[in-house]
Structures are given as structure tokens and as C-alpha cells.
Amino acid sequence: MAEQTQTISDRIQQKLDELTRAERQLALSILENYPASGLGPLSSLAKDANVSVPTVARMVQKLGYKGYPDFQAELREELRAKAKDPISKHDTWAESAPSGHLLNRFTDAVIENIRLTLGQIDPEAFDAACAMVANQDSHLFIVGGRITHTLADYLFMHMQVIRPHLTHVDTGSNTWPHYLLNVQKGDVFVIFDIRRYENNTLKLAELAHARGARIVLFTDQWRSPVHHLAEICLSCRIIAPSAWDSSTTILLLVETMISSVQSLNWSGTKQRMEALEDMFDQTKLFRKFT
Structure with a gap:
């Protein structure tokens, strides 16, 4: 599976201005100990942020997820990506490499990196x-x-x-x-x-x-x-x-x-x-x- 170009942290930061006061409090709590903060039960995350369980459910949906399990699944993917060694990175690209010369593929990846970073x-x-x-x-x-x-x-x-x-x-x-x-x-x-x-x-x-x-x-x-x-x-x-x-x-x-x-x-x-x-x-x- 291709690596995600946008992290949950990015999504939270992009949505901060659209969140309610309680949702913003939750978002900042998640970022404080990111990504480990979102790996526990939904009720524990709500308790740690001092917000209600429905607040967690609403904010997760605002971030684009169907529910808390989908949110957690992507967090786990991020953790796996963080820990990848060079062989794992190579295999990921080898499995999903698009057609075309490596010069073009590498350049496209770098340009996308720059675009997303500056954004x-x-x-x-x-x-x-x-x-x-x-x-x-x-x-x-x-x-x-x-x-x-x-x-x-x-x-x-x-x-x-x-x-x-x-x-x-x-x-x-x-x-x-x-x-x-x-x-x-x-x-x-x-x-x-x-x-x-x-x-x-x-x-x-x-x-x-x-x-x-x-x-x-x-x-x-x-x-x-x-x-x-x-x-x-x-x-x-x-x-x-x-x-x-x-x-x-x-x-x-x-x-x-x-x-x-x-x-x-x-x-x-x-x-x-x-x-x-x-x-x-x-x-x-x-x-x-x-």
C-alpha cells in the first residue's frame, strides 16, 4: 500500500479554525502526544482531553473518517510508516511503482513533497x-x-x-x-x-x-x-x-x-x-x- 502523503496531524491543523471550542480542545490534546494519544479506546481519549464521547465522534467525522476505528487504523499505518527500514521502503515502492523512467517518478515524488510541505x-x-x-x-x-x-x-x-x-x-x-x-x-x-x-x-x-x-x-x-x-x-x-x-x-x-x-x-x-x-x-x- 502506498504511503499516505497527508498525516492525521496535517488534517487536524488544517481543520482547527473550523472546530468548536470542545473539538479544538480535543484536537490540541491529540497533537500534544501524537500519534500515541489516539491509539487507546475512544472513551480514554475523551477523558484525557476532558471532553465528551460525542465530541470525539464528531471531530473524527470532520477529519473525514467514517468513525473512530477508521481514524485509529490510519494512525497505526502512520506508526508503521515511521518505523520502516530501507528494505521495507524499497518494497513498498517496488509493489506500487507506476510506469515510466525512475527519473520522472523520482522527480514527481520530490515535487509533490515540496508542494505538500510548503502548503x-x-x-x-x-x-x-x-x-x-x-x-x-x-x-x-x-x-x-x-x-x-x-x-x-x-x-x-x-x-x-x-x-x-x-x-x-x-x-x-x-x-x-x-x-x-x-x-x-x-x-x-x-x-x-x-x-x-x-x-x-x-x-x-x-x-x-x-x-x-x-x-x-x-x-x-x-x-x-x-x-x-x-x-x-x-x-x-x-x-x-x-x-x-x-x-x-x-x-x-x-x-x-x-x-x-x-x-x-x-x-x-x-x-x-x-x-x-x-x-x-x-x-x-x-x-x-x-
């Missing part, structure tokens, strides 16, 4: 995340995982040019707790974590949060457990016809963030760029043709 990203939240990253009064920590370290490397390299006071944290090393010794209240962590979410990344986020750090999270449509700690969560679609997830949409947001932070800090960034170019000239790192 649900809050521009104000994104701008706020960029402002947090640009704030030079706070130390910036950038954290990636086994696969996402390449995205963290990319962001870190650009931020080195744009601003001072930043650190790249390698959670693959057993020395990563050392970095937390210097964390001050108000420091900013940009964390990358997509499905097969990493225990080290979650533990680092918990310890950083406990020390008063603010977290910007880049994650997938199912959302890393770190989202419970994040001040801003940027969820991206990552499904592709491959044994591996696609990072294209995350990279799009990262490059947009780089552009925004560069503009916010342009005066200082320009000086740093000029100094860096002078060092490049002295070291003859790059060829010149003029």
Missing part, C-alpha cells in the same frame, strides 16, 4: 526560526544524525561565514555531552532528525532543553520525538521511490534559511565574506582567471 509550513514560524538562527547574542549549535549530518554540515559551513559563535555537534561521537557544558539559557539548537529517529539526538535535545536552550527542529511529516521539546518544528515530506528517504525538501528549507539569515545579518556577513575572500587569495585555494 503546511507557517511562514511566520519559519521567519521566527530564521531570526533565532540569526541572533548573534545566542550561541548556535547545529546537530545532525547518521544521515542528516550532511544537512547539518551544509548549514554549519554557511553559518560559519554568516555569523560567529556557533558549534557543530556530532551525535555519532561519544563525546557529544561535552558540548553541553557550554550551553547557556537562550542558546539555539538547530536539530535534524527524520524517521528511524535517533536516541542520541533525543537525549541531546532533552539535556539542552533542560539547560534553557531553544530548539528549531527539521523533521519529517511524522515528526521526531524531539518536536515535543522544539520551539519551532519544520516538518518536511520525505517519501521517494527509493529504499532511502529524500532530503530535497529539507535542503530547500535549509537553503532558504541560509538566504534569510544572510540578509538579516548582511552588514556583518559582508565583512566576514570579504575577510574570508582575502584569506582565500592568500592561500591560493581557488584558481583565478582574471
Whole structure:
């Protein structure tokens, strides 16, 4: 069966403005511990949200489900999708792959990922995340995982040019707790974590949060457990016809963030760029043709 491109969380967020006060209270309760909150009996969900059983039934129907069992069935599918390993991902696509060259199929999937991601990203939240990253009064920590370290490397390299006071944290090393010794209240962590979410990344986020750090999270449509700690969560679609997830949409947001932070800090960034170019000239790192 093909993976769902829209999660129940997406549906809830899209419908929030149409819900009654009690239904909104229920929706926010579901999102607070999503997706586990919806896996128990209907009566337990109603009790946890302090609403009536009929309120749960009405909201589930507003989300497009015939009833609570259908709602739960899709939640379970989401949990299975979150836990998929590369072989399972490949088999899913191999079974349902449409005709046509892989270049076209992969491109179509990526374009759909971008369309769906941009459709649900809050521009104000994104701008706020960029402002947090640009704030030079706070130390910036950038954290990636086994696969996402390449995205963290990319962001870190650009931020080195744009601003001072930043650190790249390698959670693959057993020395990563050392970095937390210097964390001050108000420091900013940009964390990358997509499905097969990493225990080290979650533990680092918990310890950083406990020390008063603010977290910007880049994650997938199912959302890393770190989202419970994040001040801003940027969820991206990552499904592709491959044994591996696609990072294209995350990279799009990262490059947009780089552009925004560069503009916010342009005066200082320009000086740093000029100094860096002078060092490049002295070291003859790059060829010149003029």
C-alpha cells in the first residue's frame, strides 16, 4: 500500500479554525502526544482531553473518517510508516511503482513533497526560526544524525561565514555531552532528525532543553520525538521511490534559511565574506582567471 502523503496531524491543523471550542480542545490534546494519544479506546481519549464521547465522534467525522476505528487504523499505518527500514521502503515502492523512467517518478515524488510541505509550513514560524538562527547574542549549535549530518554540515559551513559563535555537534561521537557544558539559557539548537529517529539526538535535545536552550527542529511529516521539546518544528515530506528517504525538501528549507539569515545579518556577513575572500587569495585555494 502506498504511503499516505497527508498525516492525521496535517488534517487536524488544517481543520482547527473550523472546530468548536470542545473539538479544538480535543484536537490540541491529540497533537500534544501524537500519534500515541489516539491509539487507546475512544472513551480514554475523551477523558484525557476532558471532553465528551460525542465530541470525539464528531471531530473524527470532520477529519473525514467514517468513525473512530477508521481514524485509529490510519494512525497505526502512520506508526508503521515511521518505523520502516530501507528494505521495507524499497518494497513498498517496488509493489506500487507506476510506469515510466525512475527519473520522472523520482522527480514527481520530490515535487509533490515540496508542494505538500510548503502548503503546511507557517511562514511566520519559519521567519521566527530564521531570526533565532540569526541572533548573534545566542550561541548556535547545529546537530545532525547518521544521515542528516550532511544537512547539518551544509548549514554549519554557511553559518560559519554568516555569523560567529556557533558549534557543530556530532551525535555519532561519544563525546557529544561535552558540548553541553557550554550551553547557556537562550542558546539555539538547530536539530535534524527524520524517521528511524535517533536516541542520541533525543537525549541531546532533552539535556539542552533542560539547560534553557531553544530548539528549531527539521523533521519529517511524522515528526521526531524531539518536536515535543522544539520551539519551532519544520516538518518536511520525505517519501521517494527509493529504499532511502529524500532530503530535497529539507535542503530547500535549509537553503532558504541560509538566504534569510544572510540578509538579516548582511552588514556583518559582508565583512566576514570579504575577510574570508582575502584569506582565500592568500592561500591560493581557488584558481583565478582574471
